Amino acid sequence: MPRLTIDDLQKIKEKYKAEFSLREGGYRAKVTVHMGTCGIAAGARSVMTAMMDEIANANVKDVIVTTSGCAGLCAREPMITVEIINQAPIKYCDLNEGKIKEIFKEHVIGGNPVEKYALVAGCETTY
Amino acid sequence: MERFRANVMLCAGTGCVASGTMKVKAALQDELKKRGLENEIKIVLTGCNGYCAKGPVMSVYPDDIFYQALTVEEIPKLVEEHFLKGRPCQKLMFKEPEEKSPVPLMKDIPFFKYQVLRVLRNKGLIDPEKIEEYIARDGYQAAAKALTQMTSQEIIQVMKNSGIRGRGGAGFPTGMKWEFCSKVPSDVKYMLCNGDEGDPGAFMDRSVMEADPHAVIEGMIIGAKAIGAHNGYLYVRAEYPLAVKRLQLAIGQCYEAGLLGKNIFDSGFDFDLEIYQGAGAFVCGEETALMRSIEGKRGMPRPRPPFPAHKGLWNKPSVLNNVETLAQVPLIILNGADWYKSRRMHH
Ligand SMILES: Cc1cc2nc3c(=O)[nH]c(=O)nc-3n(C[C@H](O)[C@H](O)[C@H](O)COP(=O)(O)O)c2cc1C
Ligand code: FES
Numbered sequence: 001m002p003r004l005t006i007d008d009l010q011k012i013k014e015k016y017k018a019e020f021s022l023r024e025g026g027y028r029a030k031v032t033v034h035m036g037t038c039g040i041a042a043g044a045r046s047v048m049t050a051m052m053d054e055i056a057n058a059n060v061k062d063v064i065v066t067t068s069g070c071a072g073l074c075a076r077e078p079m080i081t082v083e084i085i086n087q088a089p090i091k092y093c094d095l096n097e098g099k100i101k102e103i104f105k106e107h108v109i110g111g112n113p114v115e116k117y118a119l120v121a122g123c124e125t126t127y
Numbered sequence: 128m129e130r131f132r133a134n135v136m137l138c139a140g141t142g143c144v145a146s147g148t149m150k151v152k153a154a155l156q157d158e159l160k161k162r163g164l165e166n167e168i169k170i171v172l173t174g175c176n177g178y179c180a181k182g183p184v185m186s187v188y189p190d191d192i193f194y195q196a197l198t199v200e201e202i203p204k205l206v207e208e209h210f211l212k213g214r215p216c217q218k219l220m221f222k223e224p225e226e227k228s229p230v231p232l233m234k235d236i237p238f239f240k241y242q243v244l245r246v247l248r249n250k251g252l253i254d255p256e257k258i259e260e261y262i263a264r265d266g267y268q269a270a271a272k273a274l275t276q277m278t279s280q281e282i283i284q285v286m287k288n289s290g291i292r293g294r295g296g297a298g299f300p301t302g303m304k305w306e307f308c309s310k311v312p313s314d315v316k317y318m319l320c321n322g323d324e325g326d327p328g329a330f331m332d333r334s335v336m337e338a339d340p341h342a343v344i345e346g347m348i349i350g351a352k353a354i355g356a357h358n359g360y361l362y363v364r365a366e367y368p369l370a371v372k373r374l375q376l377a378i379g380q381c382y383e384a385g386l387l388g389k390n391i392f393d394s395g396f397d398f399d400l401e402i403y404q405g406a407g408a409f410v411c412g413e414e415t416a417l418m419r420s421i422e423g424k425r426g427m428p429r430p431r432p433p434f435p436a437h438k439g440l441w442n443k444p445s446v447l448n449n450v451e452t453l454a455q456v457p458l459i460i461l462n463g464a465d466w467y468k469s470r471r472m473h474h
Binding site: 001003004005006012013015016018019020022024027030032033034035036037040045048052055064066067068069 | 130131132133134136163167188189190191210211212213214252258259260262263264265266267268271275380383384385386392393
């Protein structure tokens with residue numbers, strides 16, 4: 001590590017922001033990928049990877065991704081729930097990587113739910 | 128920078144390491160790899176969480192799920208259920224002794240719920256072996272402020288106004304101690320930290336040194352500037368090998384980053400710091416005995432006066448502060464005296 005200046009302290013803090021918003025809880029949006037056996041069989045892993053890639057490529061630091069179990073609607077998997085903090089969570093169904101790109105751009109970043117892929121508003125807790 | 132969707136903060140304080148953290152870590156790594164999750168879930172080793180009796184413990188973020196008494200055997204199921212399928216494992220959660228239902232979230236567990244963390248603000252939240260993680264939590268901002276924007280008198284004034292008293296036992300006002308020493312003219316002075324922690328069964332200083340070593344070092348840098356010292360020793364008993372190891376790593380990182388040594392933050396201020404390992408005698412925690420011990424002599428107290436502020440280590444003006452006292456210094460400099468005063472206990 002080279003000698004640090006006072007500006008460098010701020011830069012390091014900024015660089016670690018994504019990681020610390022996970023730990024400290026200061027995130028703006030949460031994406032839950034439903035990873036029951038049904039979800040995984042229908043392709044939830046690639047939906048998850050697609051979402052992680054979108055986040056990394058856009059270098060967004062205030063969005064977290066978690067998993068949860070089967071939402072009870074196995075026929076409509078893969079599903080995700082997008083929750084912008086302080087807004088109603090939206091559940092999306094029958095997803096693929098292309099739809100993830102759209103949902104990321106419009107809803108996660110833009111704040112506008114993508115109605116054509118949405119199933120319902122609502123969410124279960126993950127524990 | 129790589130992106131992970133979850134951080135698993137696995138406790139690697141002395142207690143949890145003794146009850147199997149390293150084996151659990153290896154099992155976790157294996158299992159994450161098997162499931163193809165090694166790029167999604169990150170394992171971070173932390174300092175003590177104060178819950179050693181139920182170790183090894185870990186918390187999972189962003190979920191905030193707390194697990195205790197982990198065993199290697201439980202790991203495959205835990206990884207599949209929680210990290211893959213998002214169903215936290217109830218069996219490993221905290222339960223009240225008389226209750227059947229588990230308490231999943233760390234913030235709901237009574238032991239953690241009422242804690243307001245200040246000295247231990249970074250415990251369990253950072254990897255104590257990485258200076259970047261300390262910096263990400265505002266680390267070294269206070270040192271930067273003290274070295275580049277404040278005079279010694281200003282630092283001492285803030286400390287005095289805050290009302291902070293030493294945590295080493297005697298409760299001596301820290302600002303006053305620094306002021307006495309700052310007024311003694313001398314080319315050579317010493318800033319010392321007491322990490323001897325001789326009281327039987329005590330482990331608060333160890334917890335701080337293991338979980339957040341940079342906080343202690345930052346406090347020493349600020350103290351050194353206040354009293355005008357350019358050399359320091361961290362006195363830690365050799366029976367604290369993990370604390371010694373992490374402090375040593377932290378000191379090395381500071382030298383590399385220019386936070387110790389010459390001209391710190393281009394302020395013109397120099398400070399060199401090293402560790403002195405004590406052999407673990409209770410009496411060496413007493414300040415005059417501690418200084419003799421660093422001098423290589425038998426650790427015996429001597430009568431005061433002269434006080435260490437005038438004649439301390441090698442008869443030079445010196446200040447000795449406790450680990451916990453020093454770990455609060457950065458907070459006081461950053462947040463101000465009034466902030467600290469509003470939180471202190473009334474004497
Ligand atoms: C017998 C004896 C043992 C002591 N052991 C310790 C100790 O283990 N750790 C410590 O911080 N202070 C210990 N002290 C207090 C120190 O002498 C000193 O007052 C203290 O480290 C100053 O730090 P503070 O001003 O930050 O409290 C001991 C004192 C005596 C008389
Ligand atoms: S060492 Fe893990 S809780 Fe103390």
